[in-house]
Amino acid sequence: MYPVSPTQGENSFHSQSFHMNPLLDFTGLPRFAEIKPEHVAPAIEQLLNENRALVERLLADDVPPTWDDFVLPMEDANERVSRAWGPVGHLNAVMNSPELREAYNATLPKITQYYAELGQNLALFKKFKALRDSAEFGTLSGARKKVIENELRDFRLGGAELPEDKKARYLEVQEKLAELSSRFSDNLLDATNAYTLVIENRDELNGLPEDVLQAAREAAEAAGKTGWLFTLKAPSYMPVMQYADNRALREKMYRAYATRASEFGDAKLDNGPLMDEIVKLRGEEAALLGFANYGELSLASKMAETPQQVVQFMRELAQRARPFAEKDLAELREFARNELDLSELHSWDIGYASEKLREKRYAFSEQEVKQYFPEDAVLLGMFRLVETLYGLSIAQASAPVWHESVRFFDIRDAQGQLVGQFYLDLYARNSKRGGAWMDDVITRRRKAEGIQTPVAYLNCNFSAPVGGKPATFTHDEVITLFHEFGHGLHHLLTEVEDLGVSGINGVEWDAVELPSQFMENFCWEWDVVQGMTRQADSGEKLPRALFDKMLAAKNFQSGLQTLRQIEFSLFDMLMHSSFEAGGGKTILQLLDEVRAEVAVLMPPDFNRFPHSFSHIFAGGYAAGYYSYKWAEVLSADAYSLFEEHGVLNPDIGARFRAEVLAMGGSRGAMESFTAFRGREPSIAALLRHNGLIEEG
Known part of the structure; x- marks a missing residue:
């Protein structure tokens, strides 16, 4: 259905064209089996042309803008672009092929240019301002007011107020950054596969x-x-x-x-020059918009207020974690010397020696634990938890998929109404980028014919089943799965009916990790874990004694792990706030300085960690990697209310769903947090959960 179409003639063309081009069919789920690389350019070009014609028509209209006549048509038009482009980006990440990569990279500049053009359109900005100043604004719902306020902020951040010559340069910078980020990602995938x-x-x-x-x-x-x-x-x-x-x-x-992806391998895949260029261009983008640095620009739409505030938060956390990290490392070195005959610990010894020390100290191995977490039992247990907390039911369903191992599920409420749906793509393969992530397919909103059901992608990189047995997961992988499902629930359980602030849309980036990290806590609860285990061979449940050992080992080396996250976060924020690309100091030298300040483990000189740091060079975490720790303060504190009232308490579950998950981005994250918790967040629960409190 096309609520907005430039002309009736084009609309009739549409009804035929989407049967030919699956990317132009918005009647339901993406038709993955039929999407081909040659569909990409024509679909996107058609939609962008229609949208530009729509913008012209809306701007030519002299009547005062209203929500229904101005915001809604724009929302519909841009949703179609994201629903056509979304599956293309998704396939490029999970079923990468030379042909698809070429189609994606050829079309990416057009998408980038379109959104940059919109963001810079001063006449559109004025329309939104007029709506903000109109009598109608006062009558709008809180969610709609937030959409308009966000739009006004984004126009300012998108360069709408720039003079024409600077607008042109801003557009060039945006296009170049999109291209470089995509190349960074491609290089890393190719170098990994090579x-x-x-x-x-x-x-x-x-x-x-x-x-x-x-x-x-x-x-x-x-x-x-x-x-x-x-x-x-x-x-x-x-x-x-x-x-x-x-x-x-x-x-x-x-x-x-x-x-x-460094100078030590194929020169064509070296991400070093790309990183310098990306950081330089981000600095230029910030300067064009009147910010002192990219860190400031990045924080303009986040909870944290200044780069200095983030740096201070990280340094304070580093001070608390450091004594624990030093103790962790001293213990590991002593153990490696005495038990493993390793007089010196190198980076390639850390994981090995740590596993041996864990086995000795807690008398279990991760491998032993892994046999108790077969995929089917884990999914059943995770679904049961969500069903208990939020009064839902989850069942497998069918939909077109991109790989035979992908599954699809329905989420229904207590009345049997469909609430959301999600795809589950769990296994690693050559055509898939590394890591784990959630992405949106369709976002909840109210349309003329009723509520549009939200749909999500959940992607992991676990080992596929071998030898005819079900896949088994390490406990860390179980935690990863819960984390991504938490993101999924944030997107799927929203009750907001306006696209711009529905689900994860409009949520401050440093609060996006709250629902995902919150879910991880349940992986340490006996009442949850025992219900999701079955020994792969004997079929027995996880013994309580083994779980107690896992619990005792939960904060094993958490000082080291915390410092590692702080090292990455501090490096990211300093690189985007007080560092000048090409200014005499290299990115690697900056990282060395950060390590000298906060790390206790020093990798070898040849280590090129930044060259594979996709989060900040090819993902959305630039000057935002601190979000993981920032949101962990929120998630640990939110979870402490469950600890106080019973972790499977459906009343507290209903409250979390109503105040945090259902609200999406329709109000500030701090407002949602305090509505749930009854007060501002405290760091105490985070320190306790991570064992970073001296026991006295």
């Missing part, structure tokens, strides 16, 4: 778990090789670093992983 290591002697693989060996053997067979094949993807790389007794193998894999 490395494989085949081991033919079984003795070189001592210590590796059986299921890892099985996966490596199957990978070798698939590649027409004998022996065991290892890659730099997480399910292959991580177990080598954690379990392989062979130190030379660990060093070899570590070196390959730590130098991906």
Whole structure:
């Protein structure tokens, strides 16, 4: 359905064209089986042309703007663009191919230009201002007022008030940044895929778990090789670093992983020059808009107020965590010396020595725990938790998918009404970028024919099933799954009916992690965990004694882990606020300075971590990586209310759903938090959850 169309003639063309081009069919879910690279450019060009014609018509209209006649048509038009472009970006991330990548990268500048043009359109800005100043504004709902306020802010941040020559330069900067970010991502995927290591002697693989060996053997067979094949993807790389007794193998894999997309490999895939250019262009973008630096620009739409405030928050947290991190490292070094005969701990020894120390101290291994978390039991347990807390039911459903391993689910309320739907894509593969993420497919809103059901993508990179058995997850992977599902619920359980602030739309970036990190806490609750376990061979539930050991080990090395997050966050914010690209100091030198200040573990000189730091160079976390820790203060404190009233308390669940999840971006995150918690957030719960409190 097309509520807005430039001409009736084009509308009739539409009804035929979407049958030919699946990207132009907005009647339901994306038609993944039919989407081809050649559909991308024509669909997007058609929609952008229609939208530009619409903007012209709205601006030519002299009548005062109203919500229904001005905001709504714009909302409809831009939603169509995002619903056509969304599946393309998604497929580019999960089913990457040379043809699709080419179609995506060729069309990306057009999308970037369109949104930059909109953001710079002074006449549109004036229309929104007129609406803000009109009598109608006072009669609008809180959500609609917030949409308009956000639009006005975004016009200012999009350069609408710039003189024409600066607008042109701003547009160039936006296009270049989009191109560089996409190239950064492509380079990293290609560099990760380019490395494989085949081991033919079984003795070189001592210590590796059986299921890892099985996966490596199957990978070798698939590649027409004998022996065991290892890659730099997480399910292959991580177990080598954690379990392989062979130190030379660990060093070899570590070196390959730590130098991906750098000058040590294929020059065409070196992200170094891209990083310099990205940081420089972001600085220029901020200067054009009148900000002192990109950090300030980034925070203009977040909860944190200034880069200095973020840096201070990080440094204070570093001071609290440092004594614990130093203790963690001293213990690890002593253990490695005495028990593993490692006189010096290198970066490729840390994961291995840590796993051995954990096994000795808590008398269990991650591998043992992993056998208790088969995929089907984990999903059932996670769904049951959500059903208990929020009075919902989740059931598998069918929809067109992009890979045979992808599944699709319906979420219904107590009355059986459809609330939301989501795709689950759990396994790593060559065509898929690394990491785990949630993305929106369709956002909830009210339309003439009723409520539009929200839909989400949940993506992970876990090991696929091998040898005919179900996939089993480490406890860390279970936590990752809960985290992404938390993001999904934030998008799916919204009750807001206006697109701009529905679900995760309009939520401050440093509060977006609240619902996801909040969900992680349940992975440490016996009442939840026991219901989602089944030993892969015997079928027994996780024994309470083993869970207690896991709990005792929960904050194992949490000082080190906290400092690592602070190191990344501080590096990100300083690079975007007090660092000048090309100003005599390199990005790597800045990182060295940050490490000298906050880290206790120093990686080797050849480590090129920034070259694979997609979050800030190719994702939305530039000058925002601190959000993880910032939001963890909120999520830990929110969870403490459940701890006080019973973690499976449906009344507190209903309150969290109503005040946080349902509200989306229709009001400030701090307002939603205090409405739920009854007060401002406190850091105490975070420190307690992470074991960063001296026991006296």
